Amino acid sequence: MSATLHVKKPGWITRRLFNPAIAFLTRRGLSIWGSRVLAVRGRKSGEWRTTPVNLLTVDGRQYLVAPRGHVQWTHNMRAAGGGRLLLGKSVQDFTAEEVPDEQKPELLRAYLKRWKAEVGAFFNGVGPDSSEDDLRRIAPDHPVFRVTVTGV
Structure with a gap:
């Protein structure tokens, strides 16, 4: 089964209210629980695309x-x-390395401990107190990238 079948699209409130509000505050330098605006070049257009993210x-x-x-x-x-990664006027260029599935459980647990109230619905009932097996089971559905800052 393809991992893309597990994509959870954000709802109207998230798309129209929550994400824009977090992005607005983050662009003005106010980080909400580690929020940043991620800018990454589009793989087809080459244009910068932005989205609010939580930096773990x-x-x-x-x-x-x-x-x-x-x-x-x-x-x-x-x-x-x-x-x-953007926070107000601060811009951090970075390289990213995708984390293999077998290394994700600890990271997913830490992410859910911090942001479960915000994103828990997207983890199919798995939370910060779930078993290692449950975290391993969902790991392929949630990409994780290690960020290495290259400039400020």
């Missing part, structure tokens, strides 16, 4: 997790190999 830090390393699955920004990230 675990053991001093930074990660981007795709709660809704294999969506446009994840496809673009694979093609571009990196992008920019």
Whole structure:
């Protein structure tokens, strides 16, 4: 079964109210629980595409997790190999390396501990207290990228 079958599209409230509000605040320098605006070049157009994301830090390393699955920004990230994280006027260029499924459970658990109230519905009942087996089961459905900042 293709992982793209598991994509959860954001609802109207998320698309029209929540994401624009978080992006608005983040663009003005106010991070909401680690929020950033991700800018990544489109794999077909080459134009910058933006979306609000939650930047996860675990053991001093930074990660981007795709709660809704294999969506446009994840496809673009694979093609571009990196992008920019925006917070107000601060711009951080970065490279991105996709994390293998077997390394994701710890990262998914940490992500859900921090943002379950916001994104828990996209994880099919799996939460921060779920078993390692459950986290391994959903790992292929949620791309995770290790972010390495290359410029400020």
